[in-house]
Amino acid sequence: xxxxxxxxxxxxxxxxxxxxxxxxxxxxxxxxxxxxxxxxxxxxxxxxxxxxxxxxxxxxxxxxxxxxxxxxxxxxxxxxxxxxxxxxxxxxxxxxxxxxxxxxxxxxxxxxxxxxxxxxxxxxxxxxxxxxxxxxxxxxxxxxxxxxxxxxxxxxxxxxxxxxxxxxxxxxxxxxxxxxxxxxxxxxxxxxxxxxxxxxxxxxxxxxxxxxxxxxxxxxxxxxxxxxxxxxxxxxxxxxxxxxxxxxxxxxxxxxxxxxxxxxxxxxxxxxxxxxxxxxxxxxxxxxxxxxxxxxxxxxxxxxxxxxxxxxxxxxxxxxxxxxxxxxxxxxxxxxxxxxxxxxxxxxxxxxxxxxxxxxxxxxxxxxxxxxxxxxxxxxxxxxxxxxxxxxxxxxxxxxxxxxxxxxxxxxxxxxxxxxxxxxxxxxxxxxxxxxxxxxxxxxxxxxxxxxxxxxxxxxxxxxxxxxxxxxxxxxxxxxxxxxxxxxxxxxxxxxxxxxxxxxxxxxxxxxxxxxxxxxxxxxxxxxxxxxxxxxxxxxxxxxxxxxxxxxxxxxxxxxxxxxxxxxxxxxxxxxxxxxxxxxxxxxxxxxxxxxx
Amino acid sequence: xxxxxxxxxxxxxxxxxxxxxxxxxxxxxxxxxxxxxxxxxxxxxxxxxxxxxxxxxxxxxxxxxxxxxxxxxxxxxxxxxxxxxxxxxxxxxxxxxxxxxxxxxxxxxxxxxxxxxxxxxxxxxxxxxxx
Ligand SMILES: Cc1cc2nc3c(=O)[nH]c(=O)nc-3n(C[C@H](O)[C@H](O)[C@H](O)COP(=O)(O)O)c2cc1C
Ligand code: SF4
Ligand code: SF4
Numbered sequence: 080x081x082x083x084x085x086x087x088x089x090x091x092x093x094x095x096x097x098x099x100x101x102x103x104x105x106x107x108x109x110x111x112x113x114x115x116x117x118x119x120x121x122x123x124x125x126x127x128x129x130x131x132x133x134x135x136x137x138x139x140x141x142x143x144x145x146x147x148x149x150x151x152x153x154x155x156x157x158x159x160x161x162x163x164x165x166x167x168x169x170x171x172x173x174x175x176x177x178x179x180x181x182x183x184x185x186x187x188x189x190x191x192x193x194x195x196x197x198x199x200x201x202x203x204x205x206x207x208x209x210x211x212x213x214x215x216x217x218x219x220x221x222x223x224x225x226x227x228x229x230x231x232x233x234x235x236x237x238x239x240x241x242x243x244x245x246x247x248x249x250x251x252x253x254x255x256x257x258x259x260x261x262x263x264x265x266x267x268x269x270x271x272x273x274x275x276x277x278x279x280x281x282x283x284x285x286x287x288x289x290x291x292x293x294x295x296x297x298x299x300x301x302x303x304x305x306x307x308x309x310x311x312x313x314x315x316x317x318x319x320x321x322x323x324x325x326x327x328x329x330x331x332x333x334x335x336x337x338x339x340x341x342x343x344x345x346x347x348x349x350x351x352x353x354x355x356x357x358x359x360x361x362x363x364x365x366x367x368x369x370x371x372x373x374x375x376x377x378x379x380x381x382x383x384x385x386x387x388x389x390x391x392x393x394x395x396x397x398x399x400x401x402x403x404x405x406x407x408x409x410x411x412x413x414x415x416x417x418x419x420x421x422x423x424x425x426x427x428x429x430x431x432x433x434x435x436x437x438x439x440x441x442x443x444x445x446x447x448x449x450x451x452x453x454x455x456x457x458x459x460x461x462x463x464x465x466x467x468x469x470x471x472x473x474x475x476x477x478x479x480x481x482x483x484x485x486x487x488x489x490x491x492x493x494x495x496x497x498x499x500x501x502x503x504x505x506x507x508x509x510x511x512x513x514x515x516x517x518x519x520x521x522x523x524x525x526x527x528x529x530x531x532x533x534x535x536x537x538x539x540x541x542x543x544x545x546x547x548x549x550x551x552x553x554x555x556x557x558x559x560x561x562x563x564x565x566x567x568x569x570x571x572x573x574x575x576x577x578x579x580x581x582x583x584x585x586x587x588x589x590x591x592x593x594x595x596x597x598x599x600x601x602x603x604x605x606x607x608x609x610x611x612x613x614x615x616x617x618x619x620x621x622x623x624x625x626x627x628x629x630x631x632x633x634x635x636x637x638x639x640x641x642x643x644x645x646x647x648x649x650x651x652x653x654x655x656x657x658x659x660x661x662x663x664x665x666x667x668x669x670x671x672x673x674x675x676x
Numbered sequence: 677x678x679x680x681x682x683x684x685x686x687x688x689x690x691x692x693x694x695x696x697x698x699x700x701x702x703x704x705x706x707x708x709x710x711x712x713x714x715x716x717x718x719x720x721x722x723x724x725x726x727x728x729x730x731x732x733x734x735x736x737x738x739x740x741x742x743x744x745x746x747x748x749x750x751x752x753x754x755x756x757x758x759x760x761x762x763x764x765x766x767x768x769x770x771x772x773x774x775x776x777x778x779x780x781x782x783x784x785x786x787x788x789x790x791x792x793x794x795x796x797x798x799x800x801x802x803x804x805x806x807x
Contacts, residue, residue: 084732084745086699092758119729141703141744164748165715188706204700215693223683336689337679345681 083121085162088138089149090203092127092289093282093321099151100124106154111162121285123212126290128203129444130190133173138185138203145185146171188443193459195422197430198246198283198406199446202290205669210332213293219338220611221296221412225304226346234305235261238408241416242428247273247364248402248479248505248581250494253408256398259388263396268308270299271392273369273401274322277361278477278530281508284402284433286444288315288322291406292329294351296339298400298408303350306398306617311352314369314500317358326354337671360476361532366399367578368534380580403432413444423449431504436510437441437473438465450491453483457511468513472596476505478525478532479585481592482518499590503585517614518597519604521552525589533582540583543574546588555615559605569593579666613675616660620676625650627672634664634673682749692803698741707765708742709788713775714759715747719734724758731760732783756799762787772797 089095107122107204128136133147139161146157149171161164164330173188180190181582197369205212213219223352225234234432239254260268262450274293288295299311330352341349355373357363365376370392372378391397402638407429409420420428427449433456436442440462447456453473457463464470475492481502490496494504509671510519526548535541552569553559578584603609610618623634623643628650635643635651642658645651653664665673680686702708713719713728724747732745748761756773760783763769770793772783779797786792 083696083699084728088700119732140700142746143703163714163715163720163747164717180731207695211689211693214690215697217690217693219686220690223686227683335679337681340679346687390702560699 083119085120085142085160086140087120087122087157088125088135088140088203088598090124090126090128090134090319091204091207092130092131092134092286092318094127095136096321098135100149102151103135103137103149103154104513106151107158110155110158114158114163116162124208125205126207127199127286127444129194129199129286129446130188130441131443132441136203137171139645142167143185145182145188148175164223170251176583180403188454189462190443190445190460193451193455195430195447196446198287198403198432199290200237200443201294202286204454207290207292207293210293210329211334213291213329217409217413218293219297219333221336221409222300223344225414226344228349228383231261231305231307232342234301237412237416241411241419242426243404243407243411243419244427244494245401246403246407246431246506248476248503250504253400253404254399256388257305257388258304258395260308260398265388265393265396267310267393268396269312269351269392269395269397270302270306270308271366271369271373271397272313272385272402272405273364273366273399274319274402275312275357275364276319276370277359277364277504277532278479278506278508280436280573281434281477281506282291283434283507285322285446287402287406287432288319289325292322292326294331294406295326295402296407298405300348300350301338301342301353301403301408301412302398302400304348306396308398309349309351311350312355312373313352313394314355314357314363314373317356318359319443319524323354323356324475331356353599357418360534361528362580362582365582367398368580370397370670377534379536379584382579392408399524403507424491424493426495430494431507432574433507433509435461435509435511437509437515438468438513439463440512446490446664449493452489452491454488456492456509457488459565461511464511464513468515471512471514472518473512474502474510474521474525474589475508476503476585476588477508478528479503479581479588480505481510481588482512482521482596483597488490501588501595503588504586515612515614517555517610518593518600518609518610519555520550520612520614522590522593523548523555524549526586531584531641533586534580537577537579537583538579539574539577540579540586541544543570544583544586546570547574547587551590554601554604555610556617557604557608559613561602563602564594564598564605567591619660620655621653621660621662621665622676623651623653624672624674627670629670629672631670633667633669637663637667639663684756695741696737699744700756702744705742708744709763710763711743711745711783711788712748712761712763714757715762717745719757719759722757725778726777727758727775729782730780735788738784738786740784740791743805759799771799773799776785 137146137149235257243253244250363372365380366376368380387397423429432446432447474482530544533540571591613619630648642654758775760772760775
């Protein structure tokens with residue numbers, strides 16, 4: 080056995096691998112080989128560290144040093160300096176932007192300070208392709224405990240007591256779902272892990288599967304034991320190849336050790352898992368559509384009741400749980416339901432993982448206790464708004480959610496309080512917007528998505544959302560009227576009331592919530608035909624500010640029309656009647672003399 | 677790999693696997709002891725690498741898990757290389773000089789395990805850091 084004294088952990092999540100982290104691994108290994116210390120130093124590929132803004136990430140154990148934006152070219156220096164001579168490579172340490180100091184340990188980083196990692200506990204700590212590392216990190220201990228020491232009823236009771244609620248969006252108590260499925264007698268039952276993750280911009284489920292696939296397999300086996308299912312499906316979108324690859328490895332390794340299969344740990348309990356691939360339709364994340372898709376039918380929702388717990392896949396009682404929900408299960412059994420309740424809030428115990436994106440300094444994956452405020456997430460963890468711009472709004476709940484304004488930044492994040500201000504928890508997408516974002520455009524963006532993704536079964540959703548989008552289009556073109564704004568509200572409410580599934584029932588939310596909080600901005604579009612954020616192309620014009628223009632002629636040279644008039648060293652002017660608003664001049668001017676109005 | 681047929685078998689393989697991961701969990705634990713080996717050019721030239729590997733090896737043999745072995749740059753007493761510093765939490769650090777593989781193992785067995793300092797090898801009992 081090798082006597083490793085040092086581990087170099089490199090993030091192998093989708094984010095970091097696309098910025099060459101695997102090449103970095105190769106270079107590190109090569110350099111370690113070259114120096115003849117391969118039996119002392121191990122290079123380990125892990126799941127996502129969450130700090131994607133600064134990827135690729137390299138963590139050095141036991142020194143607890145955290146390097147950011149490491150490039151393959153840096154490998155040699157890291158090995159020579161740090162690994163061999165014990166000197167940190169200063170230039171690769173994280174520099175705290177506000178204090179301008181270099182921070183060496185992961186614990187020192189403000190990004191990690193307010194986080195508590197339960198679902199992500201092993202992401203960035205173990206090698207997800209090695210079941211031994213997972214076992215060493217207490218993998219399958221909770222399953223062993225449930226199978227050997229607890230009755231089904233006790234298992235279900237523990238989950239109910241923990242207060243865990245579904246992280247897939249609905250927030251339904253997981254223990255109760257297990258209980259209902261368990262109560263429906265049947266010779267065959269199923270447990271499904273919903274890994275469809277359709278919310279654009281969300282990637283927490285993918286990261287859990289890439290970083291700690293065994294935690295999901297273990298939890299599915301526990302759920303199977305509790306509800307009386309011997310068979311599990313993981314429904315995962317085919318566009319997650321790395322997560323699929325790691326799951327396949329994990330399933331194979333678990334089967335080899337008999338942690339999946341017949342007679343698990345000699346207890347007589349049988350359980351196995353199969354993968355089912357989705358084609359990436361948002362609606363297939365809805366549980367009834369997902370079930371139809373697994374059966375090979377069209378991915379269209381159907382009415383509830385009957386609920387999946389009564390009549391699910393192949394008409395058998397089925398429990399559908401989200402990836403992150405499942406990842407919380409093993410710690411609940413190892414540390415107890417009471418421990419879980421000490422984290423988060425009374426009604427929403429535990430943590431939630433968010434995919435923080437948009438105009439914040441630190442985009443990435445963050446796991447915070449429920450009850451943390453949006454301000455803490457955006458400013459303390461996210462490091463505030465990029466380029467010191469003004470915060471405008473944050474969208475939670477993806478295309479089903481709504482926007483939240485400055486006034487509500489201090490509300491604690493949980494299911495109820497987000498609903499009360501017209502947004503929702505959703506699966507955990509969190510997109511931050513600044514003063515440069517036009518809210519009409521944001522609403523349009525989400526609606527374009529839901530319009531495309533509607534399965535077409537119900538008229539209000541299929542046709543209604545299309546009409547909503549047309550009205551929004553009209554407004555951004557400068558042809559909207561105040562009547563259009565009233566129509567948006569009326570039509571939106573009708574779509575919500577008359578659609579069959581959650582997609583249609585929530586699709587108008589982004590429109591309705593931006594209308595509610597940013598009515599003035601909509602009014603500016605329809606009354607003054609102005610886009611205050613200067614985004615809507617038809618409503619803005621490029622003008623040259625005479626006081627700033629030095630007459631360098633740079634703009635006139637790039638204008639493709641050309642429609643910029645002026646002589647060297649004299650103020651230039653744009654002929655508005657010819658300008659095609661391409662923005663070339665705006666991006667070229669070095670003196671900020673061209674403005675969008 | 678053969679199938680695990682009982683919870684005892686699961687615990688056994690987990691324990692074996694844990695040893696490897698201890699390197700990481702120890703680094704994050706509060707009561708860890710740190711052993712630093714001087715590994716600048718001078719240290720390496722005088723055999724610090726062998727010393728370090730001996731220490732890591734002995735720790736494993738003695739089943740001691742709360743110690744992180746890291747290396748550091750030149751500690752300034754080049755004449756006494758290889759140098760090894762032992763840091764217990766909240767205690768002044770102790771530096772040993774001329775630590776070869778043999779002495780490295782002694783440090784683990786005497787100082788770490790039994791709490792007895794190797795008097796004849798200490799360079800200076802403590803030195804204050806100016807942070
Ligand atoms: C349009 C739509 C899309 C959904 N997409 C997802 C998804 O991608 N992942 C997910 O876990 N749940 C999704 N859900 C929620 C599921 O229907 C279901 O409630 C959830 O998987 C249950 O698991 P949980 O109780 O663990 O949250 C979606 C629901 C709707 C209406
Ligand atoms: S609401 Fe929309 S997505 Fe849902 S079933 Fe109806 S048409 Fe399909
Ligand atoms: S926006 Fe484009 S077309 Fe208009 S003046 Fe500038 S460069 Fe010319």
